[in-house]
Amino acid sequence: MKFFQYLLKIDRRIIYIVMGILVMLPLIKPLGLGVTSGPRATALFDAIDALPAGKTILISVDFDPSSMPELYPMLAGVMRHAFAKDLKVLLCGLWVTGVGLADKAVTEIPPEYGKKYGEDVVYLGWKAGVDAVILGMGENIKNVFPADYQGHPLDSLPMMREIQRLRDIPIAFAISAGTPGYQDWLLFAQSRYGMKVGAGLTAVSAADAYPYLQSGQLTGLLAGMKGGAEYEVMVQKKGYSRAYMPAVAAMDSQSLAHVVIMILVIVGNIAYFATRKRGA
Amino acid sequence: MHLSNSILTWIAAILTIGIFSFLWKDNPFYKFCEHLFVGVSVGYSISLTWYNAVYPDLFNPLFLQPFSAVSLGRKLLLVIPLILGLCYFCRFIPKVSWLIRFPMAFVLGWASGVAIPAYFQTNILKQMQGTFLTPGIFARWDVLLWAIISFIGVICSVFYFFFSKEHKGALKVASETGIVFLMVGFGASFGYTVMARMSLLIGRFQFILGDWLGVIK
Numbered sequence: 001m002k003f004f005q006y007l008l009k010i011d012r013r014i015i016y017i018v019m020g021i022l023v024m025l026p027l028i029k030p031l032g033l034g035v036t037s038g039p040r041a042t043a044l045f046d047a048i049d050a051l052p053a054g055k056t057i058l059i060s061v062d063f064d065p066s067s068m069p070e071l072y073p074m075l076a077g078v079m080r081h082a083f084a085k086d087l088k089v090l091l092c093g094l095w096v097t098g099v100g101l102a103d104k105a106v107t108e109i110p111p112e113y114g115k116k117y118g119e120d121v122v123y124l125g126w127k128a129g130v131d132a133v134i135l136g137m138g139e140n141i142k143n144v145f146p147a148d149y150q151g152h153p154l155d156s157l158p159m160m161r162e163i164q165r166l167r168d169i170p171i172a173f174a175i176s177a178g179t180p181g182y183q184d185w186l187l188f189a190q191s192r193y194g195m196k197v198g199a200g201l202t203a204v205s206a207a208d209a210y211p212y213l214q215s216g217q218l219t220g221l222l223a224g225m226k227g228g229a230e231y232e233v234m235v236q237k238k239g240y241s242r243a244y245m246p247a248v249a250a251m252d253s254q255s256l257a258h259v260v261i262m263i264l265v266i267v268g269n270i271a272y273f274a275t276r277k278r279g280a
Numbered sequence: 281m282h283l284s285n286s287i288l289t290w291i292a293a294i295l296t297i298g299i300f301s302f303l304w305k306d307n308p309f310y311k312f313c314e315h316l317f318v319g320v321s322v323g324y325s326i327s328l329t330w331y332n333a334v335y336p337d338l339f340n341p342l343f344l345q346p347f348s349a350v351s352l353g354r355k356l357l358l359v360i361p362l363i364l365g366l367c368y369f370c371r372f373i374p375k376v377s378w379l380i381r382f383p384m385a386f387v388l389g390w391a392s393g394v395a396i397p398a399y400f401q402t403n404i405l406k407q408m409q410g411t412f413l414t415p416g417i418f419a420r421w422d423v424l425l426w427a428i429i430s431f432i433g434v435i436c437s438v439f440y441f442f443f444s445k446e447h448k449g450a451l452k453v454a455s456e457t458g459i460v461f462l463m464v465g466f467g468a469s470f471g472y473t474v475m476a477r478m479s480l481l482i483g484r485f486q487f488i489l490g491d492w493l494g495v496i497k
Binding site for chain 2: 013067071096099125131135187191206215244254
């Protein structure tokens with residue numbers, strides 16, 4: 001019993017140190033546990049993979065730097081997939097603090113595939129007024145975004161000559177860290193314009209999205225860093241990319257941390273009930 | 281090991297360690313990093329909002345562009361959001377604080393009108409349909425099984441929140457079954473939350489070990 005009492009009084013800092021070491025070690029020396037792709041990520045991958053070359057996908061970058069480890073790999077993975085398939089990518093954002101992240105992706109990823117800004121990729125930037133922005137894009141994108149993020153008039157960009165409104169885009173992929181996010185794309189882009197919507201979410205909000213997946217409203221779902229890793233693996237397996245996979249590299253640490261937390265939860269509960277019974 | 285020679289990476293790494301120092305105990309270095317983060321976040325948001333929305337959509341066309349570029353009618357139209365926006369600041373002046381009701385009424389009216397039909401369609405009608413009639417429900421036995429389980433879960437969970445009648449007999453069985461489904465839901469949310477927090481920790485370690493110390497790729 002003394003052992004259980006000791007367990008319940010263990011200094012939280014010891015747990016932090018153990019957790020820190022266990023998370024750090026697999027990053028330095030990977031365990032190679034591997035990542036398998038689930039049906040939700042595969043559904044999104046297949047939907048994008050099935051698009052004919054020349055079509056456009058819309059990516060809504062609705063997250064800020066605090067969610068970058070979870071969501072940026074999804075953004076990079078989907079963009080690489082699209083460029084490898086000769087799809088065009090249109091980006092926009094509902095989060096003002098996400099503009100730098102989308103700009104980073106637009107600057108770094110298209111050159112890997114020899115893609116040119118204005119012809120294969122356009123970043124519209126951010127506008128205030130979530131529902132008004134999506135509804136406006138449904139009528140005419142140029143009314144909402146007369147110019148792109150860099151200030152080029154949309155009429156001057158070759159890619160935008162074929163894209164007038166949301167109905168010209170077969171699928172939107174909303175990468176959301178909260179609200180506004182994928183729900184707004186479902187509310188306004190899907191219900192009004194019948195647009196297919198896929199979502200990439202932080203793990204915290206992923207459980208809330210399952211009802212939309214089950215009802216068929218969401219085409220696919222990438223949940224947290226695991227979702228990003230699943231997509232990275234599928235993109236590499238198909239030979240679309242050989243880039244470094246940050247989410248896959250993190251999964252060994254993630255798995256090890258989860259095992260430790262499961263052990264702590266089980267041991268903590270056993271210790272709690274053992275000491276409570278004795279006290280009663 | 282290849283230490284970064286970027287001053288920005290060093291600053292970011294030191295601030296990361298400062299935030300982590302809270303895990304040991306609260307300290308002035310953590311407080312400094314926390315306040316810096318809050319200040320920078322607000323400043324960053326304000327400047328981005330100004331340069332991405334207020335300046336190009338309101339200030340520039342209304343005050344800087346000549347009438348040859350922006351018509352009088354459009355300029356007058358822009359005065360409406362300007363006045364509504366300024367009304368928000370009346371909150372700080374007690375004598376005219378009531379003026380904030382105008383922009384709030386406008387926003388509430390607009391948002392309700394636009395969102396309620398879409399919300400009803402997306403979150404109620406489609407979800408009611410999706411409770412049982414999922415795409416390809418009879419295509420495979422496992423899909424049918426999950427659809428039935430979802431259906432039972434929804435009905436029982438709703439019964440748990442049915443307070444007009446005492447939970448006895450069949451209603452008790454249903455509501456207690458609902459609790460089981462709710463607990464499973466909370467467990468799934470907690471599991472995902474653990475994964476999210478770990479992901480953020482891993483992201484920081486990837487930065488420290490990779491970008492800063494150069495130990496990993």
